[in-house]
Amino acid sequence: MKKYLRIFWLFVRTGLIKDLSFRFSFFTSILGSFIYVVLHFFTVFVLFNKIKLPGWGKYELLLLFGIFLILIYSTFFIFWRGLIRMIRNIRDGKFDYYLILPVDSQFIVSIMGGGVHNFIAILAGIFCVGWALLHLSISFLFLKIILALFFLILALLDFYSFGLFLLCLNFKYGYLEEILFVVFSLEDFMQFPLDIYKALPSYILFFILPISLLTSLPSSILLNPQLPLVTMMSFTLISCLFIYSIRRFYFHSLRSYSSGS
Amino acid sequence: MALNFNELMSYRLRLVFMVISQFISPLVMILVFTSLNLTSQYPTGQQNLISYYIFTSLIYLFTNSNIDDYLVLLIQEGGLATYLLKPMSFWQVALTRDLSIRIFKLFLGLPLIILAIFLTSTNLTFSLSNLPYLLFTLIISYALTFFFSFSVGLLAIWIEEIWGLQNLKNVSIIILSGVVLPSQIFPATLQNILIYTPFPYLINWSIRLGFTGSITKEFLIASIWTLIFYLIARFTWTKCIKKYSAFGVS
DSSP: OHHHHHHHHHHHHHHHHHHHHSHHHHHHHHHHHHHHHHHHHHHHHHHHHHSOOTTOOHHHHHHHHHHHHHHHHHHIIIIIHHHHHHHHHHHHTOHHHHHTSSSOHHHHHHOOOOOHHHHHHHHHHHHHHHHHHHHSOOTTHHHHHHHHHHHHHHHHHHHHHHHHHHHTHHHHHSOOTHHHHHHHHGGGGGGSOGGGGTTSOHHHHHHHHHHHHHHHHHHHHHHSSSOOHHHHHHHHHHHHHHHHHHHHHHHHHGGGOOOOO | OHHHHHHHHTTHHHHHHHHHHHHHHHHHHHHHHHHSOOTTTOTTOHHHHHHHHHHHHHHHHHHOOOHHHHHHHHHHHTTHHHHHHSSSOHHHHHHHHHHHHHHHHHHHHHHHHHHHHHHHTOOOOOOGGGHHHHHHHHHHHHHHHHHHHHHHHHGGGTOSOOHHHHHHHHHHHHHHTTSSSOGGGSOHHHHHHHTTSSHHHHSSHHHHTTTTSOHHHHHHHHHHHHHHHHHHHHHHHHHHHHHOOOOSOO
């Protein structure tokens, strides 16, 4: 574990050095992240300024928005560079280089450190959550924060695993770079409260529910007076099974990888 | 163009994901508006909003030029040099490449759009007399986004990591041209300012023609912006050629 944390830190450090070597690019990348935060903020708050959703006031929405930012930008920070390089390495035949390294190959291909700009967006998310919590009277706050954090980490691993699952198609079908954009487009489902989808037919809800729960569960833990125990337990169980199955699927998909190098 | 079609066809599954990825955001908004009871809260009605997203998604596939991605790749990997040596205009190469991708995406997206129209029972009312307007607005919108993207892509000559600026371009287009939210939802002051900017004419102008109350005024503003963007692209290209350097064989 210690070895893996050290490798991760090394990636983050080298990423930071690289980012800071090109000052203007560093500035534009911060601008790029900032503009995405603005896009999501704009979508949620302009919409809910016009349309009122019962039970979702300004601070409840801000809390959900903060959790959404933390989840999405943590995924970008930890996994984006690794996953995007994974696709290119499979295509270029450089993937075998990672397979012969004396570390877990899933770890090394997924984690290559993230940009500082993503970390700044995570801080913006933490600020939104903190600001909302200050204005909402919540009992047993400390316990709820710990629980929400646990489910946020689980959601992060779920989201990453889903991305990895689709990315494994690259082993069999060649170059599918856009698959990662499909995964990250799904984030749009997470920026709205789960209640907004409740009127939809159950066959549509069946697909939206797992995605929306990634942000809705941590926020409902913080917002609801009573903990949603059944949802929490089933989410934990299903997530663990899902993450494990995707790991097995990744190693299974490696059999389809062929390199020309 | 045929070469571009062949290149696109070599990764067919990739094309499917390329199209799907562009439908997810509008799909989310359609589902949100379907789920909400808007009749009392939104003046133009739920059905209008849904058809707005369906047709915006379709037009977005055609009008939203991503030539900047191709230019960035060529500049960063040194491939631009090979085109500069060939006895043809690089502008033509870029235009045919981008146009073939747009047409291809449009055809791939059509079944999804037809399915969406069928599932949401959207009314299709189209008069043949509107066809010239439709074609003309589509051409202007495409030209605007093409010149805009072309200028942004060329900045890769000066800037190592260009994706931040590309994000800025993409996000400002999808917010201000009404891809994410219809502009009727925006505050009135912003709506009035936007009329004089290029944004309402970039993507879905064809389905909003007459939104200012005067078609002549819209055509005038859109034509002026197209000319401005063309001159910017031309100027950036001239500067880029002087600055560009590449070595080795690509």
